[in-house]
Amino acid sequence: MFSLAFRLLRRDFSAGELRLLALALVVAVASISSVGFFTDRVRQALERESRQLLGADLLLTSDHPLAPEFAAEAARRGLQMAQTQVFPSMVTGEEGAQLADIKAVSSDYPLRGKLRLAPGLGAPDSEIQGGPQAGTVWLDERLATQFGSGPEQSLNLGQARFTVAGVLTLEPDRGVNFFSVAPRLMMNLADLPATRLIQPGSRVAYRLLLAGPDRAVADYRRWAEPRLTRGERVEDASNARPEIRTAVDRAQQFLGLSALLAVVLAAAGVALAIRRYLQRHLDPCAVMRCLGAPQGQVLGLYLGQFLILGLAASAVGLAIGFGAHFVLHAWLANLLAAPLPAPSLWPALQGLVAGLVLLFGFALPPLLQLRQVPTLRVLRRELGEPDASILATYGIGLAALAGLLFWAAGEPKLGAYAAGGFTAALGLTALIARLALALLKPLRRVGPAVGFGWRYGLAGLERRSLSSVAQIVALSLGLMALLLLTVTRGDLMQAWRQASPPDAPNRFVINIQPEQRQEVGETLGRMGIRAELLPMVRGRLTGIDGRPVTPADYEDDRAKRLVEREFNLSWAADLPPGNTVTQGRWFAPGEQGKDGKGSASVEKGLAETLGVKVGDELTFTVAGEPVHLTVTSLRKLNWDSMRVNFFVLAPPGVLEPYPASYITSFHLPDDAANRVGELVKRFPNLTVVDVAAIVRQLQSVLDQVSRAVQFVFLFTLAAGVIVLYGALAASHDERRYELSVLRALGAGRQQLRGALLAEFAAVGALSGLIAAAGSQGVGWLLAAKVFNLEYQFAPWVFPAAIVGAALAVTLAGWLAASRLLRVPPMDALRAGG
Template structure:
């Protein structure tokens, strides 16, 4: 079998032909021969699976990246954008005119709209009012009717008309030519809006769009105190003028105002997509980690099976360098071929992920570039040489005496160091894929701890299983082959721990994304009472309090109406604060927005005192507040802190005298900051309420909006359902990636089983020669495999339940009941899975004549 290889290697070493070219040709012949003989299949399969998982995620992420970068100006509808939560100052608008820039303005806010004629249909809409000249970049497209061909249009809707997107047109059952009530105004539907440049990627878009002319906004009466409105100033021009404008206006910007350009276009979209991409990338990374174990096991077996050939080649004059070039070239060719196959598989698989992402974005995604393929090849080669290099180095160091003395195995010096280098290379790969040093360090540390914990538990479980079998009472006449198989776990402890740990990681990932995820979602959905409020009503003005309350009472509803004043936190203990004052991202977002403040003399339902005291009668009119405990922890607030809020341009100084815990699951109206009466009443306020609307009384909302057009009714149930559908889509994508993890776990199992096949061949042959029956040996094999799978399933279920409890407490904030059936099902499923795979790998050993096996082991 090895004659040609031996002669060719010896000739290459003796200089009878150019060494490098000859080694490469010989390496290719050996790759082809070993591939046909099955020697390299596990290595190639493990590499291909890892590369496929990572490249599939990479291709999908690259398409989103190219879409955002290629259409950055269209995503802004301008070259530069000034975003503000309050109207920009007049001198800022004037500065844009002085610099010769083209400009346009937009206002975006939620509100209810109703079909004016015929049967009343109401819906929450995301209203955008645009000025003349919008958009500055990109184009709008409209259609004359639903499902009709669309065409580009110049400018937004003319005064007196609105454009509805397809979702809103369906919800209102409105067609072009019909009239829509928007606040106090009635406007004509002019067209169906099919494309909006700065809404090209509508990630987590809940409400449908209504586009109207800015000149019609005042007549609607929808711009009221307390309304959440986003102002946008769009600018376009040459780079010099834009830079000059930005330098002039930057010192004039206030809190809640920021610039966005093509480099930071739609940061909330980028953040959401990056977060989903991180989850997918980490899922793919887990596949690479499990595949690395398979690579190490398969490479070790490959080396063991080539020790004799290397020893013969050393006797014939082959040098260590020649052997290293020969097998290094073979591994290089293998890595390139397996990586190419993995990239092809990843490209095909990424269309599944693309189908998910396509439901979250509304812009067509371009074809991916070459970067994911290059990363796939890099991952494949790093994995191969990081974990195959230590055994590969042993091949060049095999002693020539091995030809005569088979007991002389490969030298062990440097093996541990080689695998340490491989682990370091894998850690660097993890940091690279994570894309964030802090996240990458957490991932590396978390995986290292998980692997160490699984290995420790697996070792203790193997020892306990062997001890239990030894103490199990033996009865004469029974077939105790399974006892021998379970006891074999302890004899091959290291291999058993590797098999159990790797398979447990793959099973745990699947349990987390199937059973545990379902339990979490069920617990989250069941945490709210059945009659929890499912509708919120905002923008109730002070003069509407009595009429709105009477309207609700006439329909049999008595919701509690709460006042709301908007204020921005500017100082903590006489220290000015801004987003730059905090490192935590959540704190930065909170401090850069306006808070909803309210007043209450009695503790609201669902609020419990965490620290301090509740308001007394003497506190009325005093500058004291109660702060939600979670907000206080995020911002570092404590009892006695002095806070200053900017409310309607005036400074309001208050002292924190209480911290509250809120029952968010109650779906009631809750506020982060509460004051006693007499503190906030002088400031402009609107009112808000929440109530439970039975499924059969949907017409009440239509009547309410018809009577009070400025009110906005938010269907919380619809929002939660849409967010849940998005969560299901992303979870489904992650589960798809974890199928690669399961495949890698099965490859690890197979590699671990066949890596010991020579030892098992000799052991089973010896037992058969000593009189063991085939049925006893079959029971031993099945017992060992069932024990491996059962222990892996048990460990995986324990890990999945532990992580599920952490997620329930820290993320979902619900109580997750423990499922007593999960460990039993995971144990049984793991035992069946591994038994089937192990039997396929080793059953042919039972058919090998004992004499042949014994001769092979001599």
């Protein structure tokens, strides 16, 4: 039976019966496997380098110095130890000033992995044991390019001067450069006090690195976890460097969603191809039944035929996906500094299973009906036609597709969003398409002035409503995705640029100490820079309405992070510019707090995330003391102004007694960048953050991901073309018979050509209209709910999408159907009879 199934497959494929089905499977498997191969390599790299990414077997991190008992217990258990402190600061030299990530390390750093150091830029590097010697620093390549790395090169860091001893080329626990805005400077931890950079309010990440036998490390972790306080956490190979995984996961989600869209459209192509295959194989099945073939044998032949086809098409799709993933690797591999290992066999298995599930999910229902074709169909052609009950059996295909989406998404939440979103989009688009076809019906009654072709073309759309809706849905979704990835994305970026004024602040200065406030302000004034220095107090939220608050109280990841971190609190008598009170009242004139109590105005988004409302009492721990603030208002902030904004503001008199630093922002023209160096030379403890550099790097990363997504979208576009062709091919026999009847009744080729062109133009125009409306709607939703932007609708998208889609579909449809007009009427009627 297997050899017969293979011969039938070869015959049907040569006749063009299964080419469309094979193409749909190839596109689906290629889209899934291309993303799968890339993400599998990233996953392996993260797992393989997990301990090196950590620099240890176990890591204790904190935003404040750890209690001495943690190091003492590690020593008692015989564990290796190293310490690091990481913070941003300005580095100055003869060439100017540069914000850098300063990493002060103990002499035995790292415990896992190796450091690599080169004597100078472009020189060969080599492994080195331990960190920099006292009095020396190592620069990464970006910092060395600016300041140089010669043996006589020296730099100022705070109030100390250091000699550059080499170029740091590999740092094991810095395995990612995603959003690594500032370059790295590594120094000896013993030199840190001399710099006097660590001041009240400084943002420092304290880390205790531990290594040793697995059992000893596990025992230490069990001992340490119950003793952790706020701001302290334990990391190991399973949860190390969450920012790495978050960044990569986000890119993978974008790619995965693009691949899933291709799978959905490919599933529609498979369903259409199967439907046509069923229609064209009713007669051969009836003949086999007359020759004595039992139902089981008929079903077995077709199942074997489809199994061979599925395996072959999936293999081709895997080969294409494997080649395509190198394009993703070229664009996105620089998110990871570590080299990516070869992919495993898992993506190949996933692609193979996906192809077979997609095929048999939609092929099994028609095949089950195909085996039931009566033998009398050889005499009576109306017998054995697919009945309405086959629609119910397509639930198997939809269930298989939903399961495939969940599996390919990689996580239940994303799978649920993908399955639910695509289902809603398909349903809504189908409903709109059906209503649009109904609204076209009156146009056929406007009289003979519109011509026979137009009237008959619209009648054909309504007569083949199922095929027409399938065409419109497929085209609308594909075109909508294209518009979202091109036009709407550009509109969002333009809205973001317009939201920030040209003179918006592009520099932030932090760590200004109270005794420096007046002098820093005067220095900026002499430079021609108008800047307002605002107070900032660090405090941790510890209670709401007398109830202790912990990260375990929230399910939302952002809420957990907010509770774990320290807030920047400030005070103001007047409502700051760009702030709008949405609920409650602003502080009354002269309102002040005392004895650690007062009022508070909270940013609206923060309040929604943490479940805070007007009237709640918030308890913050500031410098070890509780501060109680009653929420009197919620504020909406204009973050795009790039001004200094605070989540929580109090009236004057509440926070002044606590340790504070000052922060300011200002706009610095490109031709005045050297003024920053003058400021830092005079006040070396200040940290100047170049927001423009952050925005540029953010845009660069977004462009990388966008190009990768658009590349994966090529599979979606191919699937859309397959669906269009499949929808046209599904009605090929019916359209051929109808055109032959009309020609036999006297209709000319010119009239029939007009009917075909009108039908295709209407399908394209409706698809373009729905896609334009959908892309604008989704763009507005993203702008309003995600990016908080004032989205500007683009009316020109509607005529462009309508005309472009109408022309494209008309051309494609005409190329596929024009040969029908060349078929002699009698041949078509005999074949259809």
